[in-house]
Amino acid sequence: MINVALPKGRLGEKVYKMFALCGYDCPSILENNRKLIFENEEKGVRYFWVKPSDVSIYVERGAADIGVCGKDILLEYEPDVYELLDLNIGKCRMAVAGKKDFYDDNTQTLKVATKFVNIAKKYYSGKCRDIDIIKLNGSIEIAPILSLSDVIVDIVETGTTLKENNLEVKEEIFPISARLIANKSSFKFKTKEIEKIAEFLVEQVKDND
Amino acid sequence: MINYLKNEEKIILSLRSLYSKYGYLPYKMNKFEEYDLYAKNKEFLIGDGVITFTDTHGKLLALKPDVTLSIIKNATEGKGTKNKVYYSENVYRISGKTREYKEIMQTGLECVGDLDLYDTYEVVTLAKKSLEAVSESYVLEISHMGILSSLLDSVSANEEYRQEALECIKKKSKHEIKALSQKYGINEAKTKLLSDFISIYGEPVSVISSLEKMNVSEDFALYTKELKELTSLLMTDDKTGKIRLDFSIVNDMNYYNGIVFNGFLSGVSECVLFGGRYDKLLKKMGKGLAGVGFAIYTDLLEGFHEKQNAYDVDVLLLYSDKTAPSVIKNEIERLQKENKSVSAQKSIPSKLRYKEKIEI
Numbered sequence: 001m002i003n004v005a006l007p008k009g010r011l012g013e014k015v016y017k018m019f020a021l022c023g024y025d026c027p028s029i030l031e032n033n034r035k036l037i038f039e040n041e042e043k044g045v046r047y048f049w050v051k052p053s054d055v056s057i058y059v060e061r062g063a064a065d066i067g068v069c070g071k072d073i074l075l076e077y078e079p080d081v082y083e084l085l086d087l088n089i090g091k092c093r094m095a096v097a098g099k100k101d102f103y104d105d106n107t108q109t110l111k112v113a114t115k116f117v118n119i120a121k122k123y124y125s126g127k128c129r130d131i132d133i134i135k136l137n138g139s140i141e142i143a144p145i146l147s148l149s150d151v152i153v154d155i156v157e158t159g160t161t162l163k164e165n166n167l168e169v170k171e172e173i174f175p176i177s178a179r180l181i182a183n184k185s186s187f188k189f190k191t192k193e194i195e196k197i198a199e200f201l202v203e204q205v206k207d208n209d
Numbered sequence: 210m211i212n213y214l215k216n217e218e219k220i221i222l223s224l225r226s227l228y229s230k231y232g233y234l235p236y237k238m239n240k241f242e243e244y245d246l247y248a249k250n251k252e253f254l255i256g257d258g259v260i261t262f263t264d265t266h267g268k269l270l271a272l273k274p275d276v277t278l279s280i281i282k283n284a285t286e287g288k289g290t291k292n293k294v295y296y297s298e299n300v301y302r303i304s305g306k307t308r309e310y311k312e313i314m315q316t317g318l319e320c321v322g323d324l325d326l327y328d329t330y331e332v333v334t335l336a337k338k339s340l341e342a343v344s345e346s347y348v349l350e351i352s353h354m355g356i357l358s359s360l361l362d363s364v365s366a367n368e369e370y371r372q373e374a375l376e377c378i379k380k381k382s383k384h385e386i387k388a389l390s391q392k393y394g395i396n397e398a399k400t401k402l403l404s405d406f407i408s409i410y411g412e413p414v415s416v417i418s419s420l421e422k423m424n425v426s427e428d429f430a431l432y433t434k435e436l437k438e439l440t441s442l443l444m445t446d447d448k449t450g451k452i453r454l455d456f457s458i459v460n461d462m463n464y465y466n467g468i469v470f471n472g473f474l475s476g477v478s479e480c481v482l483f484g485g486r487y488d489k490l491l492k493k494m495g496k497g498l499a500g501v502g503f504a505i506y507t508d509l510l511e512g513f514h515e516k517q518n519a520y521d522v523d524v525l526l527l528y529s530d531k532t533a534p535s536v537i538k539n540e541i542e543r544l545q546k547e548n549k550s551v552s553a554q555k556s557i558p559s560k561l562r563y564k565e566k567i568e569i
Contacts, residue, residue, distance in 0.1 A: 060478070061478050062477075062478025062479070063478075080479070081380070082380055082381045082382075082457070083380040083381070083382045083385070084381055084382070085384060086384040086385075183478055184473070184479070184480065185473045185474075185475075185477060185478050185479060185480070186478075188348040188350070188453075188473045189346070189348065189473070189475045191411070
């Protein structure tokens with residue numbers, strides 16, 4: 001039995017469809033109820049929905065053998081897992097954004113509001129830039145508007161939210177997409193099953209291109 | 210008596226007996242060592258999370274974060290000399306997952322001195338037997354730092370690229386190699402070489418055969434031959450497929466040079482056994498010796514395959530203020546003769562689970 005941690009939400013639903021097309025369907029998952037764990041014994045697969053940022057924890061700790069999460073989560077938390085495949089969905093980018101009229105002249109400590117503290121620290125330390133990190137848990141875009149910060153480091157999908165708040169992307173840090181990850185120990189004992197799933201998914205990824 | 214030991218304590222006992230059979234001597238180290246020893250080899254300890262304090266004479270000491278460095282320091286040199294020791298110690302480090310200080314129980318062994326192929330074989334075999342002593346369902350994976358470094362040498366000398374490429378190998382991320390090569394201007398043939406290399410893992414014979422087909426460099430071929438010799442020896446004892454080759458095992462190249470290996474147990478989510486050949490570390494410490502060893506993190510085995518007891522004691526013996534002590538004593542002795550554990554109490558404790566209650 002392969003345990004799969006799926007991120008709750010639109011991305012997770014897309015991912016489930018990819019798994020189902022590979023032959024790992026589990027019809028009960030589509031039922032409208034509050035269940036969190038779904039199993040198809042015949043296909044040897046068990047899915048569970050978890051908070052997207054928790055997928056890597058479930059996989060790293062072995063509660064799930066494999067899972068799907070964004071590259072942003074992998075770079076922020078650096079879990080000790082295998083990253084087997086880029087699923088090429090859930091595409092967006094990690095970027096620095098600020099008010100349209102803001103210009104960083106490098107003369108003062110830069111105030112950076114973000115949910116992604118480690119990513120922001122690493123990015124600016126690579127540029128030898130002195131920063132003051134402000135950890136927020138949501139509505140990051142509001143920070144520069146209220147002068148809580150100079151810029152934000154956040155995920156940008158279409159850029160609509162930024163535009164509507166008179167903000168713009170200043171720098172792109174890296175592209176993001178969903179990745180198939182595996183617990184290292186599970187991979188040793190369920191090698192063939194996990195490889196088989198990854199191979200099927202590669203075909204799906206090609207179709208997504 | 211052994212039934213009263215915890216699972217991990219039983220494992221440590223059987224490991225000690227195993228290592229003694231191969232002539233390894235017990236090694237006991239101080240709880241506190243001079244900080245200097247660790248400060249010079251921080252990376253070997255995976256970071257700088259050493260707990261330090263000043264002793265009564267103003268000297269900076271460290272609460273032992275590692276056993277290997279101490280063993281090396283005390284190893285004797287000489288042609289044909291081998292220091293073979295085993296240990297079971299608690300060490301104190303920052304845990305990778307929580308970034309908090311943690312007490313880690315380690316049982317392991319080191320073979321330091323004028324080493325040959327047999328010594329490496331013996332240590333790897335003992336690593337395999339150690340895993341066997343814990344569970345039938347295990348996997349011992351072997352990699353070779355020489356193979357990894359010679360492969361990277363043939364691709365690029367750029368240190369940043371090499372670090373990032375190693376990360377890809379560590380994570381089995383074939384898909385990241387292409388973007389990385391574009392970033393650093395690595396040509397298609399070299400990109401393919403790395404990408405193909407990530408897909409090579411599994412049963413030793415087929416992995417070695419794939420490595421032999423890769424035309425990388427003289428060094429690469431030499432290290433492949435070294436790995437082949439070792440795995441051929443190991444395979445004569447192992448027909449179970451539990452020994453595999455996997456190059457996603459990457460240790461610090463400044464310290465480790467030859468083979469490195471990891472052990473996994475089914476049901477434990479992380480690696481429980483770490484080992485390898487660390488001649489470079491010895492050289493850095495000014496010793497003209499070779500060294501190979503491993504440690505099992507026995508704290509990870511806490512509760513492994515162990516069922517929780519349904520009761521804390523067999524009998525709860527309730528007595529009153531009026532009960533004579535001799536009556537209580539006699540009753541306890543009678544029950545203990547029946548091999549029952551007894552807790553004598555005046556009232557029922559709120560947190561004690563008992564099988565039977567006797568009131569006297």
